[in-house]
Amino acid sequence: MSRHTEAAVLSAPRSEVAIASVSIPDPEPGEALIKLEACGICHSDLFVAGLEKLPLSPLILGHEGIGRIEALGADRIAGASPFHSGDRVGITFLASSCGACDWCVSGRERFCPRQLNSGYTRHGALSGYAVADVSQLVRIPDGLASEQAAPLCCAGWTAYGAVREAGIASGGMLAVFGMGGLGHLALQYAKRNGTRIAAVDVSEEKLEMARALGADITVQAENAGRTLTKEHGGVDAAVVLTASPAAIQQAFRALRRNGTLVLVGLSTNTYELPIVDTVLKGITIRGSFLGTKQDLDDVLQLGAQGAVTAHVETHPLAETPALLERLRRGQVPGRAVISFP
Ligand SMILES: [Zn+2]
Ligand SMILES: [Zn+2]
Incomplete structure (x- = not known):
């Protein structure tokens, strides 16, 4: 029997974002099932919601997700994953890349022509649970609250x-x-x-x-x-x-x-x-699109040290549609972040 969770879903191109019940998928090899703690709301979510065509529909939005790994898919090489159950990780817009092209092999995965993107070409993190590629997960340093870490993963x-x-x-x-x-x-x-x-x-x-x-x-x-x-x-x-x-x-x-x-x-x-x-x-x-992996590590370290602080306001998932509307009108100072129970 499949389990369900609540998510912010775009049911069709240019439709209103709504909170809906979605089934929780099992992680495939190379993937992790993550129980979300926080996810930021980004202007790119509005960009995706306004597109004439969607690569996936219905689509779960969100690409600033922080959560804990609940399960790992069976890896082809046992024990190969750098992550374990319980680890706190971040999901970014870069959901996966091919690993073999000129851009991937030179540390510029964000320009990979075969990349998939969270909340766009793959289901995103505005959801109680999300499945993500382990290869693109980022470890969140201790001492950085999930609500603080979320906006750092994209903004x-x-x-x-x-x-x-x-x-x-x-x-x-x-x-x-x-x-x-x-x-x-x-x-x-x-x-x-x-x-x-x-x-x-x-x-x-x-x-x-x-x-x-x-x-x-x-x-x-x-x-x-x-x-x-x-x-x-x-x-x-x-x-x-x-x-x-x-x-x-x-x-x-x-x-x-x-x-x-x-x-x-x-x-x-x-x-x-x-x-x-x-x-x-x-x-x-x-x-300029995202940054290097080193940039992301630097950003998370600066956040953990308290050297740079994101101004966040936290809300329950149910308020996502209203928050997107406020964002559209330029009425969110800093970052709106969804906090999951
Ligand atoms: Zn973004
Ligand atoms: Zn590539």
Whole structure:
């Protein structure tokens, strides 16, 4: 007789996310069954919920899951798993990768063309129980609460990777566009490197949080490019965490010569940028997706040390649909995290 659990489920493309009863699968070889303790809610969940086609439907959302291993699938090589029952682990957006392509063998599994993603091409972690590939699980250090660890598995990891891709020398100036779940973490990671921070958002409340976290300058998003250039001499790099073409254009305008524009937020939109300025100013434009495995370990260690803290509010699973709606309206300061009983 199969067991059941509650999960946040998207029953069809562009449908409302609803809480539904789903059966708990048995772990296959190489997989673990995890009893969830916490899972963050990410903008990418909204991105998936808004897609015209879904690779899996119905689909369980969620890719910031922390829980304990309850059972391991029978491994082909007995005892090969680095994990045991009872270990606390994290499920990230990277659910599995092929292990054999150029990207996988060089530690860039996040660019594997055959990867599967939690809460997108595989069932996710907004569920009482989830099955996940052991090869992509990450160990959660003791002393880091599950509700704190959850946002680090996507928001923290992504923010840390983006700050590294911005490649700013100590004392340089970084503009962070979007002070939500990723932005408030990106700010803290960049501050640790001695980077000066210009925080940009439409919300005065979020800019106030950025000032409290040590932002050197806070700027309203409208006309941010002009403000940063005219009043502050421009920035060495801009990380754009929102998915708006207007924000990308403002960030581009804010750059100094040889500046770097790092795009992170996901959207099905396209954007336009001026060719002349890109060329004559020697601008670098790059995308940043998640980070390296080392980045994730660093992020979890910084979290366990209390050096970087995610601002979280915790809620029961039943509130997931309402939280997604608040996130859509930009009304979640920091990160909303589901706490499982
Ligand atoms: Zn995410
Ligand atoms: Zn691969």
